[in-house]
Amino acid sequence: MPALPDDPATAPQQSPEFLAGLLASQKGDRTAAFAAFARAAARFPAHGPIHGNLGTLAGQLGHGALAARCFRRGLAVDPGHAELWSNFGSQLRRTHRDVEAVAALKRALCLAPRHANALCNLGAILFEAGHSARAEACFRQALALAPHLAEAAKNLGFALLRRGELRAGFGWYEQRHAVAPLPPPALDTPVPRWQGGSLDGLSLLAVAEQGEGDTIQFVRYAKLVERGGGALTLLCSPALKRLMTRAEGVRRVALEGERVAGVDAWVPLLSLPHLLGTDRGSVPGGIPYLHPAPEDAAAWRARLSGAAGLKVGLVWAGNPAFDGDHRRSPRFAAVAPLLDLPGVHMVCLQVGDGRRDLVGRGLAGNATDLGAEIHDFADTAAIMAGLDLVITSCTAPAHLAGALGRPVWIMLPFAADWRWMEGRTDSPWYPTARLFRQPAPGDWTSVVAALSAELQAVVAGRRPLDGLV
Template identity: 30%
Template structure:
């Protein structure tokens, strides 16, 4: 605030010469008159009656053109009339006439700060201190300016000096803010609390305390301080915003919604509030409301990059929404070329559109903005692997361990060094399994390669895979995973350790290096024989075909999945006995399908794939053909060497690559791909045609080998 003072030095001339008594009496009378006029002008200024105030100032200057306090006041009026350049010249003129007045320098400092001339403002405030070195407010103001200039050490010193002269809430607050920006959060909290102790109504300090505690994850403390700030100033919409963001983190979207709506009551044209409200609606599954909010944010601010990105994220999940999403991501980037999220999501969308080179380019842009974003490296890896650029792709895939969510879910803490591809001759290596069962089975095809190199291979895995792995790899020590790990796995007798999905970077540098084992998992022959006889008896000589039609994968499951209605024509094929291989409880779905179509799919209630993967493997091995979407079923079938037809969405998982009908991982597999996004009809037409040919060839084979397995 610019300080206004009354001039008290009117009884001596500029040179300070003594006047005679009669002249002094006249001057005193004139001085008293000018004092009253100046006081009148000040009061008018304080009432915001600026025109009248200027008129009175003109009357004073007509009597004394060098009346410094009046010139100073005219400078303040000019500043209030949004004429900062004129204001600065007037105050500088007052200082030229009288350079002993701290208030003049303070006013000049404030005006220059408004003009963005921060160093010049500091110089003006320094002049205040040369006259009044114990002016704690000026020490604080200079500290604030140094902070704005990024001169943190100088700012810190000036705030400390202000407090040393007189402990004051403003300097404590500013010091807390500076320490918060430096990441010294504990010290920051202490200084904010000092400011509140002096001024309990300093709502900004409560708000910043809330910000600090939110940053360090102490959400309840943050919530409490935000509430105190609002109690003091119920119209402080910035705190309502922060409370809404906090409630989103606390997973209380209903309360977050209320806070963002309160912001919009206080400020109806707040685009960030609409954007955040859209995010809460999206979190609650209120997609249409979310879209409305993002669009409203963009109506208010057409240059709101994040709102374009968020609207794109919603449209990306809608049928035929991928092109619209890409358009929005590009708009976000046009507005803000440094929008990492927009480039990241654009890369994701372009990948699933099949524009792989563009996806790589967008991902590279994202990584130029933030090279340490693990998710972008992972996306980059997936696209490279899809394109068959294995060496680059495996390397980028190692960034998954820098993704906090992935690392916390999958990381196993073993003391041995990670295998770096060096010689395993005479060495023992521990392999631990990560990700889903399908991935574990697929990467298990690399275990024989390790056996050829190492003295001993140890594999730690989940209990569902232990029976089939022990049978398939009798020379490998298969150990059940537990927490903490088996103590035998922590000793120095083991030379290296590696997650199984990290093996390809050393074992599969190119397409030629894939092992191409026809069979590498071994089912329980006794169980398989029993199940085959059972199914053959039920089928009455028909071909045994296992089917699975959907995936429960969190992100890609919808794209990968079909509906049983898509299968109706195929399941009507004569000469086939269809067996359900879909994991999970699908009893009601099967019953409804049978009621609608009259087609029965046999469901073996003795087999529970979620409980016994070994039984599930025998069930698959007992069949003649497996037809399934991309899920665990096809991995088991492929590893057993069974004929398996895998139905793929337009851009499937990286492992199935592009533009090929075979699989590098499973020689017995045939891939059927969508021709465009969402087009399952052409896939089933191709499958139906191939099934007719398969039935003819298999029928002849079964005539020659009727008890074949």
């Protein structure tokens, strides 16, 4: 006789529905897993963890409201389940409901003070809020309880990097591959992953693994490989290929997905700072290390030759797929006052999603919108070569302007990305950069006001434009 829905002899975790959900999850089929766990929840409505599994899957599938309802159902029937509270906190964090997320995680830690995942998740929220020291304490406590918790190790790396402890930070950051393994590149002949050591005579393939801004920032290590006697091939995105063929120290450029031949080893690009022993005193300099094609730069310079005043490039938004983009991107409405400044000609360099901010807006005569004509980063680099200054949010053009040695003023959120460190108005990565930080979370008005005052001082001759090449 089949077990009835409330048959105590049937363990929910051993039911066919639950096991089918686990199997589908292991295969990466989240839709099938959700359907199986939904059947399990219908059969065992008083089993909280099943509802928690549904909540996690709904969140991963992008259904935030459904995820919250699933977690709340689970907690209604099992309010003393620490793992449920911890996972609910993670989901709330993903949907940027940080106050509720902190409350859920603290509830988990009240129920289970040694819950390493809850500590790690709490640390992540504290880090994103700018409380680096408290976040670091959470990550270290989580690692003391669970030494192999890679997420806590990676996050500890971020906390140390933000504090400027580069050697230790990059070391911990290596644990990112335990969180999300980086598959080896397509190679004609399998070669090992480089773990450090002599570069002399080594043909090394560096694989771009993060956003395009990261690739621009860390391709500077190609020069160190070259100085060590090695030759570096870079695997990067199509948008970067033309630019990277002119990067100092890069011997060859291949596109993501292409099969590469003739290399002795491969390495994730962002592992080079760790493997080459970077600390605060040994950040590779040599700015600029990226260069536009001279003929392209000349053409764009001629295009803008009729613009009067200080020529300033402007970018106000990054890739919305980046989890923290809502914090780092001021959007056009926030920066629009910059277009009203006398003596300044704004050149809009915005591409991608941020261009929708311009729909229905007319630009004044002292502004030129070039975003629709930009096809890749080589185009942007060539335009920047003819500008006096670039003002940008924390996104790839900030790194591009810095790598080109152009003066760049970067608008930063209150809790900025690790690479800008804490409390600085300058950057060891980019000597021509100035950092304009929010004084409080979400306060772009103060940032734009500070930028306006500085621009007016430059136009009036009261202040030099630092770093002008």
